[in-house]
Amino acid sequence: MRWGMVINLAKCMRCHACVAACRIEHFLPMDITWVKLIAYEADEGGVVDVSTYPVRCNQCADAPCVHACPTEASHQREDGIVVIDSDKCIGCRYCVVACPYQNRTFFSKGKDPGYFPGYKRTKFEEKGKKLYPHQRGTTEKCNFCVERVDAGMELGYRPGIDRDATPACVNTCQARALTFGDLDDPDSNVSRLIRDRKGFQLRAEYGTDPSVYYIDYRLGGAPSNKAPREAQTGSHIQHLSSVDRDAHRRIFGREPGDTEVTS
Amino acid sequence: MKAQTRRQWIVTHEWMVKPMRQKEWISGKGVLVWLAEVFSALGMGTYLVGLLAGVGEITTWAWWATVLGWALIVAFKLPLHLIYLGRPLRFWRAIPPFTKAWKTSWLARGMFFSIVFTGTGFLQIVFWYFLHWGDLSASAADTLTVLSWIVGVVAGVFILLTGVYCGFAMSYCKSLPFWNTGLLPVVFVIMGIADGLALTMGVNLITGGSDADIGSLEFWSRILLVVNALLIAGYLVRAYRKHSAAELAAQDLIKGSTAWVFWILLVILGIVTPLVISLITMVMSGNTEPLLIVAIVCHTIGAFALKYSVLKVGIYRSVLPGVG
Numbered sequence: 408m409r410w411g412m413v414i415n416l417a418k419c420m421r422c423h424a425c426v427a428a429c430r431i432e433h434f435l436p437m438d439i440t441w442v443k444l445i446a447y448e449a450d451e452g453g454v455v456d457v458s459t460y461p462v463r464c465n466q467c468a469d470a471p472c473v474h475a476c477p478t479e480a481s482h483q484r485e486d487g488i489v490v491i492d493s494d495k496c497i498g499c500r501y502c503v504v505a506c507p508y509q510n511r512t513f514f515s516k517g518k519d520p521g522y523f524p525g526y527k528r529t530k531f532e533e534k535g536k537k538l539y540p541h542q543r544g545t546t547e548k549c550n551f552c553v554e555r556v557d558a559g560m561e562l563g564y565r566p567g568i569d570r571d572a573t574p575a576c577v578n579t580c581q582a583r584a585l586t587f588g589d590l591d592d593p594d595s596n597v598s599r600l601i602r603d604r605k606g607f608q609l610r611a612e613y614g615t616d617p618s619v620y621y622i623d624y625r626l627g628g629a630p631s632n633k634a635p636r637e638a639q640t641g642s643h644i645q646h647l648s649s650v651d652r653d654a655h656r657r658i659f660g661r662e663p664g665d666t667e668v669t670s
Numbered sequence: 671m672k673a674q675t676r677r678q679w680i681v682t683h684e685w686m687v688k689p690m691r692q693k694e695w696i697s698g699k700g701v702l703v704w705l706a707e708v709f710s711a712l713g714m715g716t717y718l719v720g721l722l723a724g725v726g727e728i729t730t731w732a733w734w735a736t737v738l739g740w741a742l743i744v745a746f747k748l749p750l751h752l753i754y755l756g757r758p759l760r761f762w763r764a765i766p767p768f769t770k771a772w773k774t775s776w777l778a779r780g781m782f783f784s785i786v787f788t789g790t791g792f793l794q795i796v797f798w799y800f801l802h803w804g805d806l807s808a809s810a811a812d813t814l815t816v817l818s819w820i821v822g823v824v825a826g827v828f829i830l831l832t833g834v835y836c837g838f839a840m841s842y843c844k845s846l847p848f849w850n851t852g853l854l855p856v857v858f859v860i861m862g863i864a865d866g867l868a869l870t871m872g873v874n875l876i877t878g879g880s881d882a883d884i885g886s887l888e889f890w891s892r893i894l895l896v897v898n899a900l901l902i903a904g905y906l907v908r909a910y911r912k913h914s915a916a917e918l919a920a921q922d923l924i925k926g927s928t929a930w931v932f933w934i935l936l937v938i939l940g941i942v943t944p945l946v947i948s949l950i951t952m953v954m955s956g957n958t959e960p961l962l963i964v965a966i967v968c969h970t971i972g973a974f975a976l977k978y979s980v981l982k983v984g985i986y987r988s989v990l991p992g993v994g
Contacts, residue, residue, distance in 0.1 A: 496754015544756025
């Protein structure tokens, strides 16, 4: 079993919902972000277009950060997820330097000014510090919501299929641009997407074998890189119209066509 | 307003799209890593030169050179590394047997090398002290000589490893093409030994060593400076040929914002000046001490400049394929 993610760049509508979901799920300090959107500007014939690409820790099968870590704080689980044991991390930042994708962040004092700098912390922040304590002086990164995956699987849920065992960003993506599943299972949703839609990894030439794949739009240089916003919105609408009634009720609390009751 | 500008998750137009400098090991608190690496090279060079100089006959200046080299590692390199850590009190977790990461991690290996050197280097210094100044019986002197040889060899090997591991730790990073070469540890070691020779010359001057010894140290310093100048030139040529990000780093070093460190502090002060001085003192008669002091200072400035410039121009490749 090896958990992986497929990101459909055509569907991504740059709403930053995955970024926000990750922030809330893990009570991330103000200046730390595990999931990021890279904005890429391309100028073609005087028309500047900006495309965004969601990036997060690639959970590489041959992870340079794991090899670099001097304390084994960064280690790889059997299911392929690379996690950091904050109690073991000494904060040497070698993993930050060694990560070819720059998806690790060192949690320094300056990165936690509070959501409202200069004011008292909110109750949400206080609660977050107890529920998900982040240790200053250690390194952090996306962990594929490993706590959700583990807790959900214990209850019999299937990651990537059932929301309770699926990463928060995947659940939240309103365009359904993110798909989570088992890369080792040839019949899984992610394996099929990679196979049918020619999924590719970022900088595969490093030989790190990332578990995050991208489909539908090639990154960098290619004309298709600049997915027009209209096309993305179009594919989003198309996706929403294809959602069955049960799923619609689950997501929006009502079926399509129902009149919204307002008081 | 200041907090707003820090919100990188909204404004990301540059982040990893264009080649970006590494900052963790040179900016802010990262300066400590730079300084620690410099002291690592200086300590390695000075200790090794002192050790090799005292192999035949233990001299006062050779003993002081080993003391200085050992002190640079123990009193400067290791504390600076510790201060840099986000969680310094957990440093023991990086030391075998508390970790098995030494199989893959150069930092864990480096920690191990430094600690072994700290112990064996100290013993060697103590043994040499008694052999040089102690009033020992013949049998005790023989035993101590054997012991000093054993710990001396171990300390010598481990100080070399201590000096070389940081080069390997940096060259391991595939994402930084300028660093990602086996030539980097070689440059660091050769430069470290050359700088060690300079510091040993200083020790020699202070402790009243002979002119012949200084001449010998200068001879080796001359050779290593020429070798290192060629290595650095080869390194830059390789960077130009290897990858666009490495080329960018080399350009930054030669004509960019780091050029003044490279040309003035490293090339002119760190390599050319000591080389010219050593050539002058070869033919000059009379008091050469002032010139030697200038050469030693220039050498040491060069040691700081080399590590600074290499760390400063570590440039990441973009994560987007086809974008540099």
